[in-house]
Amino acid sequence: AQKVTQAQTEISVVEKEDVTLDCVYETRDTTYYLFWYKQPPSGELVFLIRRNSFDEQNEISGRYSWNFQKSTSSFNFTITASQVVDSAVYFCALSEARETSGSRLTFGEGTQLTVNP
Amino acid sequence: DARVTQTPRHKVTEMGQEVTMRCQPILGHNTVFWYRQTMMQGLELLAYFRNRAPLDDSGMPKDRFSAEMPDATLATLKIQPSEPRDSAVYFCASGYDSNQPQHFGDGTRLSIL
Numbered sequence: 001a002q003k004v005t006q007a008q009t010e011i012s013v014v015e016k017e018d019v020t021l022d023c024v025y026e027t028r029d030t031t032y033y034l035f036w037y038k039q040p041p042s043g044e045l046v047f048l049i050r051r052n053s054f055d056e057q058n059e060i061s062g063r064y065s066w067n068f069q070k071s072t073s074s075f076n077f078t079i080t081a082s083q084v085v086d087s088a089v090y091f092c093a094l095s096e097a098r099e100t101s102g103s104r105l106t107f108g109e110g111t112q113l114t115v116n117p
Numbered sequence: 118d119a120r121v122t123q124t125p126r127h128k129v130t131e132m133g134q135e136v137t138m139r140c141q142p143i144l145g146h147n148t149v150f151w152y153r154q155t156m157m158q159g160l161e162l163l164a165y166f167r168n169r170a171p172l173d174d175s176g177m178p179k180d181r182f183s184a185e186m187p188d189a190t191l192a193t194l195k196i197q198p199s200e201p202r203d204s205a206v207y208f209c210a211s212g213y214d215s216n217q218p219q220h221f222g223d224g225t226r227l228s229i230l
Contacts, residue, residue, distance in 0.1 A: 035218060045208060045221035091160065104150065104173070105210075105219060107160040 002027045004094050006108035013082055014116050021077045021111045023092030029053075031097040034068065034075045035105065040088040051075065052097075082115045089113070119143040123209050123222035131230050135197040138225045141190055142211030149192045150219060151184055152208040160208075166192065167214075199229045 003026040013019045025034065036048040049059065051068050059066045063080045079086055089112050093105040122141040130136060142149050150165040164174035164184040174184060181200070186192045196203055206226050210219040 037221075043206065043226070044223045045210075047218045047220060050218045104162055104165055105152075105160075106162075109159050 002029075002032075002094050002096070002106040004092050004106055004108035006090075006092055006111050008111045009109070010112045010114070012114045012116065015084060016081050017115075018078060018080050019082050019113065019115075021079075021090050021092075021113065023075045023077065023108060025073050025075065025092070025094045027094060027096075029096055033095045033097060035093040035095065036066065036075075036077050037091045037093060037107075038088045039091065039110070045091070048077075079113075082113075084115050084117055087113060087115045119220075121209055121211050121220050121222035123207075123225050125225055126223060127226045127228075129228045129230065130199060132200055133198045134229075135195065136199045136203075136227060136229075138194045138207055138209075138227070140192040140194075140209030140211075140222060142192065142209070143220055144190075146211035146213050146217075146220075148212045148214065148219075149186060150210040150212075151192070151194050152210065152221075154206045154208060154224070155204075163194070163207075199227075201229045203227065204229050 005024045032053045034051045038046045038048055049066055056068050065078045067076045089110045091110045092108040095105050121143055124139045148167050151163040152160050153163055154160045163176045165172055166186050169186040181196055183195045206224045208221050208224045210221045212219040
């Protein structure tokens with residue numbers, strides 16, 4: 001069975017601080033995908049990144065960066081110089097990569113990030 | 118940008134009524150998923166389709182929920198009869214096999230009184 005754990009339920013920072021959101025996953029699959037989604041107060045789910053299990057390179061996109069470490073089954077997300085608009089719930093998710101099952105996602109519980117001015 | 122379209126955005130109805138939620142996946146996507154989000158359970162998968170065929174609906178209460186894809190441009194999720202515990206946000210998502218990220222609709226916020 002797959003499982004995603006986001007131990008931080010809520011994080012509160014002051015604008016311009018860096019913040020890291022933790023994600024730990026469990027799977028018996030050797031091939032899988034990891035995702036981060038953002039859910040702002042308006043409620044929609046916004047795709048941020050997908051990473052496959054064979055690619056452990058860290059990725060940077062503007063103020064966002066992701067650190068994937070298979071050895072610790074972690075896929076952490078860092079926001080540099082946070083802004084008020086980053087306030088949202090962030091979900092980490094894991095998907096199988098099986099021909100018969102498509103790409104069903106198992107979500108973590110989410111981390112509520114509040115960036116204060 | 119192509120988007121997953123869900124209707125209605127909001128629905129308030131009394132318990133016992135039938136509720137139908139609709140989803141138009143992104144053109145060309147061959148997988149469609151229904152998720153439910155509640156405070157207690159978070160985001161949980163209800164059902165999903167691949168090439169319009171149902172692959173798994175084990176997350177759905179079978180006695181009252183049903184999901185169908187009458188054609189490639191429409192997926193439906195029905196609740197009959199509805200109960201107050203069905204109140205939640207229901208998301209539809211579409212994707213293309215396992216190599217692509219799932220794109221989510223804006224959700225249907227359902228309130229059963």
